[in-house]
Amino acid sequence: VGVYSSGPVWGRIVDTKGPRIPLIGAFFLLLVGYSGIKKMYDDGIGDASTVSALHFAVLVLCGFMTGLAGNAGLAAAANTTAKSFPDSSRATTTGLVFSGFGLSAFWFSTIAHVFFPGDTSAFLLVLALGTAIPMLIGLFTIRPIPLPLPSSGTRQDTTIEGLSRGRGEEPNIHGKQLWLTPDFYLIVTIMAICSGTGIMYINNVGSISQALYAKANPIYDDLEASKWQAAQVSTVSIGNFAGRILIGLISDFTRNRLHLPRAYCLCIVSSLFIISQAFAIGISSVQSLWMASSLLGLAYGSLFGICPTIVIEWFGLAHLSENWGYVSFAPLIGGNLFSLMFGRNLDAHAPTPDTHSMLSTRILRSLLPRDLPSEHQCFDGRECYVGSLKVTLVACVISLGLSVWAGSRDRQKGRGGKMSR
Structure with missing residues (x-):
């Protein structure tokens, strides 16, 4: 919630004041947030049997602070990068910046596993320092670099090309006007479906792995x-990292070489989500789950690698961070909806006591020669969750249709690509 809900606020600050204020805020919020979580972990609950309401509220606040900080740092870095590189390489460079966000889970989990195995307190200290210090370094190094003015020949070619594509080449849509633009709801819908699918899988891949095992x-x-659960998290993280880089390269190739709108890359993203869900539905062993996890990570990373660039093409660069902040509400909506659906479906398949016969309950328990972690969780393999994946599969097919429409419409408008002369 801290990550997605703070997007418009941090975005407006970055667009109007530059990256310094968000980076300062990110430094203090990360340091205080993770240090607070570490302090509460070290102190424990004392003589109490449960966590008090006050302690729980403080824990939630600390987690919220880390989310605020992460989005602040990402907004500052992405905005500065987008304004420092030309359109021909903008998707690649922003994808590289966003890729670090995708790799962070794998990076810090690897550090914890190698250097601090089983030491959660030390891991939280590494998180506090390892995330806060880069923000402090960025405070002194991150600043937008003005693009060089084009030469007279380049300027003339650019003018001719711009005229051939119409007057709407460089839009400046923000604020209330953004909410009145159909393009905004189109990209939010695609984002909500695809990111919701990704968040649902990422949040529940542990339960999927557990059920299959x-x-x-x-x-x-x-x-x-x-x-096996940890392996899936690492696999998704690596795929997430790779997807953000690859989609940037593909997007710039599509724009510069094929002369097609970058919106067509949404078709690639939606297709990757469809394939990942199809794989996840068909997989029945935990040993093969890495294939679905890697594809899902690749699709999820590609989504967040391409969408900021499309936001620039559709709404302009001047208010990129604010507009992207509003678009980032989509994962909050889609992720919660699909995750709730997955949870309800999983609970529906959980074993329940046989109210008609206590004898049958005892026989059932005697036939389970395993020490399962919970009697109220489903452990029947793919049957526990496959219904949810079928829903997301259909949703991603709808997203593919919307993506095709977005790309073809952009091509007809001559937006984001060169029109044939």
Whole structure:
């Protein structure tokens, strides 16, 4: 919530005041947020049997602060990068910046596993320092570099090309006008569907892995199951990192070489989501789950790699961060809707006591020679969750249709590509 809800606020500050204020805020928020979580973890709950309401509220506040800070740093870096590079390479450079956001989970989890195995307190300290210090470094190094003025020949070619594509080449849409633009709702819908699918999978891949492992192993090993869960998180993170870089390269190639609008790249993104969901539906063993996780990570990273560039093409560069902040509400909506659906479906398949016969309940328990972590969670393999994946598969097909429409409409308008002369 801290990440997505703060987007418009940080975006407006970056657009009007530059990156310094968000970077200062990110430094203090990350340091205080993770240090607060570490302090509460070290102190524990004392003699109490449960966490008090006050402690829980402080914990939520600390987590919210880390979300605010992460978005502040990302907005500052992305905005500065977009304004420092020409349109021909803008998708690649912004994709490289966003790729670090995708790799962060794998990076810090690897550090914790290698240097601080089992030491959560030390890991939280690494998070506090490892995320806050880069913001301080960025405070002294990150600033937009003005683009060089084009030569007379280049300027003439640009003018001719701009005239051939119409007068709407460089829009400046923001504020109330943004909310009255159909393009805004189009990209928000595509983002909500695709990001919601990704967030649902990422948040629940542990449960998916656990269900598949329990189905195939009569003797449930909690340590081994945890390893499979961690492997999926790392796989998604690496795919996320790669997707943000690759889609930037593909987007610039589409724009500069094929002379097509970048919006067509949304078709690639939606197709990747469709393939990932199809793989996840068909996989019945935890050993093969990495294929669905890598594809999902690739699709999720590609989505967040291409959409900021499309926001620039559709609404202009002057208010990029603010506009992107509003578009970023889409994951908050889609992620919560699909995650709630997944949770309800998972709960519906959880084992329940047989109210008609206590004897049948005892027989059922005696036939389960495994130490499952919970009696109220489904461990029947893919049957626990496949219904949810079928819903997201259909949703992603709808997203593909919207993406094709967005690309073809942009081509007809001559927006984001060169018209044939």
